[in-house]
Structures are given as C-alpha cells and as structure tokens.
Amino acid sequence: xxxxxxxxxxxxxxxxxxxxxxxxxxxxxxxxxxxxxxxxxxxxxxxxxxxxxxxxxxxxxxxxxxxxxxxxxxxxxxxxxxxxxxxxxxxxxxxxxxxxxxxxxxxxxxxxxxxxxxxxxxxxxxxxxxxxxxxxxxxxxxxxxxxxxxxxxxxxxxxxxxxxxxxxxxxxxxxxxxxxxxxxxxxxxxxxxxxxxxxxxxxxxxxxxxxxxxxxxxxxxxxxxxxxxxxxxxxxxxxxxxxxxxxxxxxxxxxxxxxxxxxxxxxxxxxxxxxxxxxxxxxxxxxxxxxxxxxxxxxxxxxxxxxxxxxxxxxxxxxxxxxxxxxxxxxxxxxxxxxxxxxxxxxxxxxxxxxxxxxxxxxxxxxxxxxxxxxxxxxxxxxxxxxxxxxxxxxxxxxxxxxxxxxxxxxxxxxxxxxxxxxxxxxxxxxxxxxxxxxxxxxxxxxxxxxxxxxxxxxxxxxxxxxxxxxxxxxxx
Ligand SMILES: [Zn+2]
Numbered sequence: 001x002x003x004x005x006x007x008x009x010x011x012x013x014x015x016x017x018x019x020x021x022x023x024x025x026x027x028x029x030x031x032x033x034x035x036x037x038x039x040x041x042x043x044x045x046x047x048x049x050x051x052x053x054x055x056x057x058x059x060x061x062x063x064x065x066x067x068x069x070x071x072x073x074x075x076x077x078x079x080x081x082x083x084x085x086x087x088x089x090x091x092x093x094x095x096x097x098x099x100x101x102x103x104x105x106x107x108x109x110x111x112x113x114x115x116x117x118x119x120x121x122x123x124x125x126x127x128x129x130x131x132x133x134x135x136x137x138x139x140x141x142x143x144x145x146x147x148x149x150x151x152x153x154x155x156x157x158x159x160x161x162x163x164x165x166x167x168x169x170x171x172x173x174x175x176x177x178x179x180x181x182x183x184x185x186x187x188x189x190x191x192x193x194x195x196x197x198x199x200x201x202x203x204x205x206x207x208x209x210x211x212x213x214x215x216x217x218x219x220x221x222x223x224x225x226x227x228x229x230x231x232x233x234x235x236x237x238x239x240x241x242x243x244x245x246x247x248x249x250x251x252x253x254x255x256x257x258x259x260x261x262x263x264x265x266x267x268x269x270x271x272x273x274x275x276x277x278x279x280x281x282x283x284x285x286x287x288x289x290x291x292x293x294x295x296x297x298x299x300x301x302x303x304x305x306x307x308x309x310x311x312x313x314x315x316x317x318x319x320x321x322x323x324x325x326x327x328x329x330x331x332x333x334x335x336x337x338x339x340x341x342x343x344x345x346x347x348x349x350x351x352x353x354x355x356x357x358x359x360x361x362x363x364x365x366x367x368x369x370x371x372x373x374x375x376x377x378x379x380x381x382x383x384x385x386x387x388x389x390x391x392x393x394x395x396x397x398x399x400x401x402x403x404x405x406x407x408x409x410x411x412x413x414x415x416x417x418x419x420x421x422x423x424x425x426x427x428x429x430x431x432x433x434x435x436x437x438x439x440x441x442x443x444x445x446x447x448x449x450x451x452x453x454x455x456x457x458x459x460x461x462x463x464x465x466x467x468x469x470x471x472x473x474x475x476x477x
Contacts, residue, residue: 006019010275013219018147024339024341025041026039026042026265026269033146034153036149036152045265047286048284049188049284052284053184054136056180056183056184060132060180062132062133062134063133064133064135064136065134067118069108072103073092073104075114078238079206079235081234082112082205085204086109086110086141086205090107090109091140092106093105093107110139111137111159112255113235116161116236116238120239120240125244126165126246129163129164129165130165130169130173133160133161133162135158135159136158139159147477149263149265149266149269155261155263157260159259160177160259165254167254170256174209174228177228178228181195181213181226189271189284190394191267191271191395192399192402193214194214194215194450195214196212196449197209199446199471208234211228211230212227216401217271218271220421220423221474222475222477223477225263226258228256228257228258231254231256232254233252233255235255236254241253268281268284271398272397273341276335276339277338280341280363282387283387285319285341287319287340287342288318288344289315289318289342289343289345290321290342290344290345291312291320291321291323292337293324294330295350296350304348304352308324314379323337338363343362343387343390344361344386344387344390345361352373355375357374358373360383360386362386362390364390364397365393406423407423409461415461419473419474419475423447424461424474425472426471427460427471428446428449428460428461428469429466429467434460438462445473445476448472449472
C-alpha cells in the first residue's frame, strides 16, 4: 500500500470511491472489462451481509436452493416484457464442446424463467403452496458503463422466488421482503433507506409492481439498494405454473421475486466513508476491533504482546485482529486500519500494561475526541457498548445528512436547482411524459413512491395537473 493521501471526498468523490476500494483491498479490476474480483476483505463483508439476510429469510420460512447458470434462450422469450428488458444485456453461449449448439444458452441475468419452468413441474395442488425459495448466486448483465460494486458485468446476489395461491399473498410477500431489506439496511448497514414503489418506467421487466429501497450516498446521489417485485400472474401464465385449488379447479399461481446484491457494499462505502477511507458499520465489519501493540525494545515488547494476547482472548465474542507485524510502525498501522474502516482500535503500550488498562479509539470520531482509556475489567462491556454506539452514530449521521438534502421545491425551476445537490420530494401526476421531461432536463429519475403518502393532494411539479402521490426524484447511480 502506498502512503499517498486519498483524494478528498468532497473534491473528487468518484476518484475517492475508486481508490478506497483498491487501497482497502475490497475489490480489483478483472482482465475482462467490466468484471470485478472481490478480494478477501470485501468478500468477508459480503459474507456478513449474507448471514444477516439469510437469517432473516429463514426466520420468515424461506429455504435455499441452487438453479443452473445456463438458461435456454427460448425460456426468456416466453415472457414478452422480460425478454425486451433484458435482451440488450444478455451474454449468450452458442458453442459448447466445440459444437454449435442447437439452441443458444443464456448466462442467467436473473432466474425467473428457469425457476418458473421448475415451479410448473413441482407445483400441483394448493397443498404445495406457498413455495418460498431463495438462491445465492452470481449473474451476468452486459453493462456498458461499469463501476466496482455499483454496476459490474458479473455480480453476486441473492434472488428470492416465491409462488402463492392468491394475489393478496403475493403482494404481502412482496412487501414483507421489501421491509426485510429496509430492516437489514437500517439495523445492519446503518443506512437509512427509503422503501417505496417504482414508477411504471422504472419497474422490473415483467413485473406488475416493483418496489425498492433507496439510499442517499455521500455525494447526495441515490442508490437503489434492493428490489422486490410483485410479478402477478405474468410468469405463471408464461410458464404454466398452475395448481388445483380446494374445489379441484386449475388456477394460475401468483409469483414474486426479490434481490439484493454486492451493490450494497458500494452503498456502505459511499454512505459512511470519509477522507481517511472506509467507515464500516460494526455489525458487518469483518474486523470489529484491531489491537495495535506499541513498544520500543524487547523488554517492552514481551510485556505488551503478552497483554495484547490476553486482551484478544478476553474479546473472543467479537471479531478481533491482533496486528503484531513488527516491520511496520504503530502510526502506519493506525492509518491502514483507519483506511480499512475498522470500527474500534485498541492501543496497548508499556504505560497501559503498568496501569492494566488500554486506550480505545473510535473510527467514527476522529482524533482525540474519539479516544478513551478503559480498564481491562470493564473492557468487554465497553467494547460491546461502543460498537452499539458507533452503529447508532453512523445511522444518525447518515439520516441527518439525508434529511438535510431532501427538498420540497416550489416549482419546476426550483426542482432543477435542488437536484444539483440533493433529492426532491414532490407531487407527480404519474404520467411518463412528466417523468421523461425531468430526466431530459436534469438527468434525474423518479426513485420511489413511498408507501406512506401525505393525506392531502397537490399539483404535479412538472405539469401542474392534480396529483395524489409524492415521489422522490434524484440523480442516481
Ligand atoms: Zn405531470
């Protein structure tokens, strides 16, 4: 790692983002343009994300399975909107084992089609419902403009696919999973996301309604951080997913799909990071506490290291790393672990050994203000309480930042102005013409229509016609 300072976040956000990822060793560019290599530290964050989500999925009755990477091209063509939406991004295999294939195979961009095909085979009766399956997988979408974590040709995610007996059950599931994502984002990633419905033009190809959680990044741009789709009977009709109801009549199922990807790591970087680098939310941080021993000679070394080992053992309930590398100075290590976003640092020097205490430094509060001495007897409790405080502080900071950058513009002219440095929350008549005009004039898009709406109606910010709903509008990643 080189010692040059990171670009300032306020001056060049995009370069800051790229360099943080590289220098913190989260990910790297792959030989194929647009692909990414997730390095061990980045993957460790993803594993913690997986665990937090997987526990929630299972608690609500979902199970995991694995479906194939290759999908017959004809499957995608069965759902008209779906193939229209995805065909520009498809990677297609035409040769296998040296022979031209009879039917081209698509590398999955998402798995509604192949899972729909299997559900048609597995679901026979109302007794088989609901089917609540999730898979952890990688998918390929041939994106032209890519950025590490935010938009890559191949990415990792989970996709849930469920089938239900009634329309209401399908809609309930769609919203349940939307709320699961919001709960995860807020309580694990400390990102205050806004859940809501996507507009017609922004919805998933083949869905009846799409919902998303939207997060504000440190440069005020929006990031769609998870989506949940009510697919109605569209895929059930395309794939003949039918069941015999209690009256022995054949009915089409109601299906949903929902996904959250490695994109959320980009959200964590951009929502919490600062000029020193990453600031990881404690519940997802691969290393929650790093111990840095400080000594000047061999005598001090053995006393300090033995106490450091003892502290590490005492804190075995947390994810702790003892940085006992001897070829680097403590100052170098401080910078490195700050860059890598470790929530807490414990410093142990000869004076601390003498006093049977350690110095703790918080990543979220830089400098002296974030440092405090703690006696060993209180250490375990104190670490637990500090990690909790850091989570709360990150969430509060991100919420205050978000709320300070959401505006209710008075007219269309003001709308364009506020979108330069924030989001607008405005009445919109629902027409795609008005939506398109905003996009052409400002490059901003409608992000989501929150489920909780103000009681009174208003006037569309674009055309002035009566409007019943308010929508978030922002430039987005
Ligand atoms: Zn309008």
